[in-house]
Amino acid sequence: MAAVTLVLGVDGGNSKTDVAVVTGDGELRAWVRGPGSATGPDRAAAIVADLVQRTGLDLSDATGGCHLAGVDLPFQADAVRAALARRGVVAEVANDAWALLRAGAPPSAPAVAVVGGAGLKCVARAGATTVEFPGLGWQSGDLSGAGDHLAREAVRAAARAEDGRGPATALVDAVRGLLGLPSVAVLAERLLRGELTERDLDGLVPAVLDAWRDGDPVASALVSGLAEEIAVSARAARRAAGASGASGASGAEGRADWTxxxxxxxxxxxxxRLLAALPTDLWDEFAPSVVTGPPVAGAVLLGLDRLGVTGRDDDVRRAFRDAEPKVLP
Incomplete structure (x- = not known):
């Protein structure tokens, strides 16, 4: 009996890491989920290698792709690839935005992908041309994340409102209420002492979006600024990937060509909520594709692409839609 070709796909972010294995026919053989791997290369590789082992499959000859948040530059990808190899896992390594792009668009389609979670990342592909903005923060011209950015700016705005340096905002009560603190000043002190971390502020993000929806001017400025950054990044990535080379179109025709x-x-x-805040004229230039399923589906589709396997997109998406990951500690 001929050996079954296996494809390994990894998608890792701040909160979780998914490892999945499909056959060359698109059959889902394993899907496990563990802790976030947006860490240093050795820690990320250890998490991924452990999850790979716990699939229970022999993946020594599998085609592999490992897509991780925080892998933004070639030297970072090289470090993770080497750390994985030391643990017996051979895989291509790239940012998780590439898995998202493949999950939401076929390989033949010119497309831009924006990941908006804790961080903010934008990539684009048109034919053989690829574009990736670093997403490192202020030092590379980027916002310091998406959710992280909103949480930090909410604290900043609330602190200024509390002491009179800034306009009044519902974010003051949101910040105080999140952690049951008497003041924003106490939050600052506890962060400085290390009694709290920025991860403790994650719950502020939905509060900021709700305040925007309720018309709070300060929250509206924060959310609108993030939405505008997403639109600016998408348009710049499209230009850099060569929109004229892909279609030369604009308006309705351009929308049909670019996703x-x-x-x-x-x-x-x-x-x-954040989708509703995006500039409406963005949809004159792009057809939207919102990925609500697991981006690890895109990671395995990229593996199938490397094998030259086509026509399995629907099978793979259906397999993940009908399954649940085995969540591991």
Missing amino acids: LVLGGGLLADPAG
């Missing part, structure tokens, strides 16, 4: 793939906790929010 904007959106995903991550903020952009795949079932309430659609």
Whole structure:
């Protein structure tokens, strides 16, 4: 009996890491989920290698692709690849935005992908041309994340409102109420002492979006600024990938040619709050594709692409839709 070709796909972010294995026919053989791997290369590789082992499959000859948040530059990808190899896992390594893009658009389609979760990342592909903005933060011209950015700016605005340096905002009560603190000043002190971390502020993000929806001017400025950054990044990535080379079109025709793939906790929010804040004229330039399923489906589809296997997109998406990951500690 001929050996079954296996494809390994990994998608890792701040909150979780998914490892999945499919056959060359698109059959889902394993799907396990563990802790977040947006860490240093050795820790990320250890998490991924452990999950790979716990699939229970022999993946020594599998085609593998490992897509992780925080892998933004070639030297980071090289470090993770080497750390994986030391643990017996051979895989291509790239940012998780590439898995999202493939999950939401076929390989033949010119597309831009924006991940909006804790971080913010934008990539684009048109034919053989690829574009990736670093997403490192202020030092590479980027916002310091998406959810992280909103949480930090909410604290900043609340602190200024509390002491009179800034306009009044509902974010003061949101910040105080999140952790049951008497003041924003106490939050600052506890962060400085290390009694709290920025991860403790994650719950502020839905509060900021709700305040925006309720018309709070300060929250509206924060959310609108993030939405505008997403639109600016998508348009710049499209230009850099060579829109004229792909279609030379604009308006309705350009929309048909280019897809904007959106995903991550903020952009795949079932309430659609950040999506609703995006500039409406963006949809004159892009056809939207919001990925609500697991981006690891895109990771395995990229593996199938490397094998030259086509026509399995629907099978793979259906397999993940009908399954649940085995969640591991």
